[in-house]
Amino acid sequence: MNIRSFQPKSFVSPVVQQLYIWWNWRTPSRYVGSVIISALLLSYQCVAQPIIHINTPQAAVSYRVMSDNGSFELLIEPQGVIRLNQLHHWRATITAVELGGAITASNDVNLINSDNVIVTGGMPKHGHGLPTQPNIGTIVKLRDNKVSFLIQGLKFQMFGPWVINISVTTAGDIVRFNFEIRP
Amino acid sequence: MRIKVSSYLSVVILLIILTLAGCNTKQELRWSERELNLINTLLLPDPNNPLERLTPVDHGNGVSMDRKAASLGQHLFFDPRLSGNGKVSCSSCHQPSRAFSDNEVVSQGMGVTAMHTPTIIGVATSPWLFWDGRADSLWSQALGPLENSVEHGANRVQLAHVIFNHYRKQYQEIFGPLPKILSDPNFVKLAMPLLDVNDASAQSITLAAAWHDLPQDHQRQINRVFANIGKSIAAYERMLMPTPSRFDRFATELARQQHSNLLTAQEQAGLKLFINDKQTQCLRCHNGPMFTNHDFQVTGIRPNPAKNTGRIAGVEVALRSEFNCAGIYSDTPQNCPELTFAKRGSRELKFAYKVPTLRNIGQTAPYMHNGSFSSLMAVLTYYNQAQPQLLQGSGQRTDLVHYDLQPLRLMPHQLKQLEAFLLTLNSAPADTNAWFKPPVLY
Numbered sequence: 001m002n003i004r005s006f007q008p009k010s011f012v013s014p015v016v017q018q019l020y021i022w023w024n025w026r027t028p029s030r031y032v033g034s035v036i037i038s039a040l041l042l043s044y045q046c047v048a049q050p051i052i053h054i055n056t057p058q059a060a061v062s063y064r065v066m067s068d069n070g071s072f073e074l075l076i077e078p079q080g081v082i083r084l085n086q087l088h089h090w091r092a093t094i095t096a097v098e099l100g101g102a103i104t105a106s107n108d109v110n111l112i113n114s115d116n117v118i119v120t121g122g123m124p125k126h127g128h129g130l131p132t133q134p135n136i137g138t139i140v141k142l143r144d145n146k147v148s149f150l151i152q153g154l155k156f157q158m159f160g161p162w163v164i165n166i167s168v169t170t171a172g173d174i175v176r177f178n179f180e181i182r183p
Numbered sequence: 184m185r186i187k188v189s190s191y192l193s194v195v196i197l198l199i200i201l202t203l204a205g206c207n208t209k210q211e212l213r214w215s216e217r218e219l220n221l222i223n224t225l226l227l228p229d230p231n232n233p234l235e236r237l238t239p240v241d242h243g244n245g246v247s248m249d250r251k252a253a254s255l256g257q258h259l260f261f262d263p264r265l266s267g268n269g270k271v272s273c274s275s276c277h278q279p280s281r282a283f284s285d286n287e288v289v290s291q292g293m294g295v296t297a298m299h300t301p302t303i304i305g306v307a308t309s310p311w312l313f314w315d316g317r318a319d320s321l322w323s324q325a326l327g328p329l330e331n332s333v334e335h336g337a338n339r340v341q342l343a344h345v346i347f348n349h350y351r352k353q354y355q356e357i358f359g360p361l362p363k364i365l366s367d368p369n370f371v372k373l374a375m376p377l378l379d380v381n382d383a384s385a386q387s388i389t390l391a392a393a394w395h396d397l398p399q400d401h402q403r404q405i406n407r408v409f410a411n412i413g414k415s416i417a418a419y420e421r422m423l424m425p426t427p428s429r430f431d432r433f434a435t436e437l438a439r440q441q442h443s444n445l446l447t448a449q450e451q452a453g454l455k456l457f458i459n460d461k462q463t464q465c466l467r468c469h470n471g472p473m474f475t476n477h478d479f480q481v482t483g484i485r486p487n488p489a490k491n492t493g494r495i496a497g498v499e500v501a502l503r504s505e506f507n508c509a510g511i512y513s514d515t516p517q518n519c520p521e522l523t524f525a526k527r528g529s530r531e532l533k534f535a536y537k538v539p540t541l542r543n544i545g546q547t548a549p550y551m552h553n554g555s556f557s558s559l560m561a562v563l564t565y566y567n568q569a570q571p572q573l574l575q576g577s578g579q580r581t582d583l584v585h586y587d588l589q590p591l592r593l594m595p596h597q598l599k600q601l602e603a604f605l606l607t608l609n610s611a612p613a614d615t616n617a618w619f620k621p622p623v624l625y
Contacts, residue, residue: 056224084224084470084471084476085470085471085476085477085478086238087520087521087524126467126587127585128531128585128587129526129529129531130526131478131526132524132525132526133524133525133526133527134524135523135524152523152524153520153523153524155524157468157470157476157477157478158466158467158468158470158476159221159460159466159467159470160460160467182220183217183220183221183223183224
C-alpha cells in the first residue's frame with residue numbers, strides 16, 4: 001500500500017491511525033526480530049542465577065554457598081525460625097577447600113578469628129545496608145579444615161532480595177549469599 | 184485505495200468497549216496467592232488473644248506482665264500529680280478518646296514539645312521508643328517525659344515522694360519496701376541530675392545541685408524507685424493493644440473463602456496498591472501486623488527547629504542512658520540483644536525517624552514526626568512525588584544524604600483508593616476494655 005495515499009478521516013485518533021499503518025506494513029523481518037527478542041528474554045530467565053527463597057516464617061533449612069575464588073564453602077544454618085523484624089543468629093561453618101594438597105593462608109582455618117571474618121550486606125536494590133550490626137561469636141574448630149561460629153544479631157525488616165557477604169580476610173575471599181525474603 | 188469509514192469506526196468502537204470493560208468497578212477483584220500471603224502477614228491475630236502474634240518487648244522490665252504493676256501504671260498514667268505544676272499527666276497528650284494521641288501538631292505540657300505526640304496503642308511491640316529511638320525499652324521511655332521540662336516538668340525525687348505519699352501500699356506489694364529516706368521529713372523534696380549539659384536554666388541548676396549533694400547510695404535508691412515508676416507505666420501500656428479493624432475482618436474472611444465484601448471496591452483497590460511491591464512498596468517499611476517494621480527510615484521531612492538529627496544521635500543517647508537494658512536498674516542486663524546489635528554511625532541513620540504504626544492512622548492526624556502534614560492525603564501526595572524537603576535550598580549534594588522514599592507515581596484516583604484503605608485500619612472501639620479508660624481510683 002502506498003502510504004502517501006492514506007487519508008484517514010480526522011476523527012480517528014492518532015493511536016488508531018498508527019496501529020493501522022503498522023498492521024499494513026508488517027514484514028517478515030519484524031516477526032523475526034520479535035521472536036529473537038522473546039527468545040533472548042526467555043533464555044536470560046533460564047541462565048540467570050536462581051535465587052534462594054526464604055519464606056517467612058522459615059524454619060530448619062540450611063544453605064551451602066561457595067566463595068568467589070573457590071577457597072572455601074560456607075554452610076549457613078539459621079538458628080530458630082526466621083521471621084521478619086526479629087533478631088536471630090546464623091550458625092556458619094567454613095570448610096576450606098584443599099587446593100593441590102598444600103596449606104596456604106587461603107585454606108588454613110587456624111588463621112581464622114573473629115577479627116578477620118567480616119559480615120556486611122543489605123538490599124542493593126533499595127540502596128541500604130543491614131539494619132543491625134551483627135557480630136561474630138566464638139570460632140570453634142571442628143576439623144583440620146573446618147571451623148564454625150555464630151553470626152549474631154541479624155535482622156531483616158523488609159521482604160525482597162537481600163545479600164549477606166561474609167569475607168575471610170586471611171583467605172582473601174568472600175561468600176556472597178543472595179536470597180529473597182518472601183511472605 | 185480509500186479506507187472505508189466503517190473500518191475505522193469498528194476499530195474505534197472495539198477499543199472503547201475494551202477500555203470500558205476494564206473500568207467496570209462492580210467487577211469483583213481477584214487476589215493472587217502472593218497477595219493473599221502478603222495480606223495474611225498484616226493480619227491481627229485472634230481477637231481473643233491479641234498478644235499471640237504481636238510480640239511485646241520490654242527488655243529489662245521484670246514486671247511487664249504483672250497485672251498489679253499494670254494497674255499501678257494505669258493510675259500513674261492518668262495522675263497529674265506526676266508533674267511540676269500538678270496539671271500534666273501522661274493522658275494530657277496521650278488521650279484515650281483520640282487513640283492515645285492528641286491531634287495536635289506538637290503538644291502542650293508545661294511548655295511546648297518539639298515533636299508530634301504519637302499513639303500508644305500497640306507501642307508495646309516496638310523495641311525502640313521516641314521518634315529518634317533514644318530509649319531502648321518502653322519502661323525507660325516513660326522516664327523521659329516525666330523529667331522533661333516542657334512535658335511533665337517533674338523530677339525523680341519529687342516523683343518518689345508522690346509514690347511514698349499516695350501509692351505506698353500498691354508499690355510495696357510489687358517492688359518491696361520503699362527507701363527509708365523518703366519517710367525522713369528532712370530529706371530533699373526536689374532533685375534530679377542535669378540531663379542536658381546545654382541547659383543553664385536556674386531551676387535545672389538548683390535541682391542538679393540538690394542531686395549532687397546526695398550520697399551515691401541515696402541517689403541509687405531514688406533511681407530505683409524512678410525506674411520502677413517507668414516499669415509500672417510500661418506494664419500498663421502493654422495492655423493497650425489494637426482490636427481488630429475492618430481490614431482484619433475482611434482479611435480473615437478473604438483467607439477463609441477467597442472473597443469478601445467487608446471492604447468496598449475502592450478500599451480493596453487501595454489494599455491492592457498498598458501491598459504492590461513493584462510500585463508503591465509500602466510494605467518495605469509498613470509491614471507486619473502493626474504495619475511497621477519498627478525501624479528508622481529517612482522520609483526527608485524538614486527537621487523540626489530543635490535540629491534533631493534522628494536515630495544517628497538517638498542510638499548514642501540510648502547506649503549511654505543509665506536506665507537502658509544493660510544498666511543496673513534493668514532486671515535482665517545480660518539479655519539486651521537490641522542494644523548489643525544496634526547499628527551506629529551510618530549515614531542511613533541521619534534524619535532517620537521511627538516508622539510509626541498505621542493502625543488507627545485515621546484518628547491520629549496530623550502526621551509525621553513533627554506533625555507537619557495535616558491530612559493523610561497530604562502525606563500521600565508528598566510520597567507520590569517523594570521530593571525530600573531536607574535538600575530544598577540547602578545546596579547539599581544529593582548523593583551524600585540517604586533517602587528512603589521512592590515516588591509512588593499514582594494517579595489521583597489511586598491516591599484516593601490508598602487513603603480509603605488506610606482509613607479501614609481504625610480499631611473497633613474498645614468500650615468494654617477498662618484499660619482504655621481512666622482507672623477507678625484506689
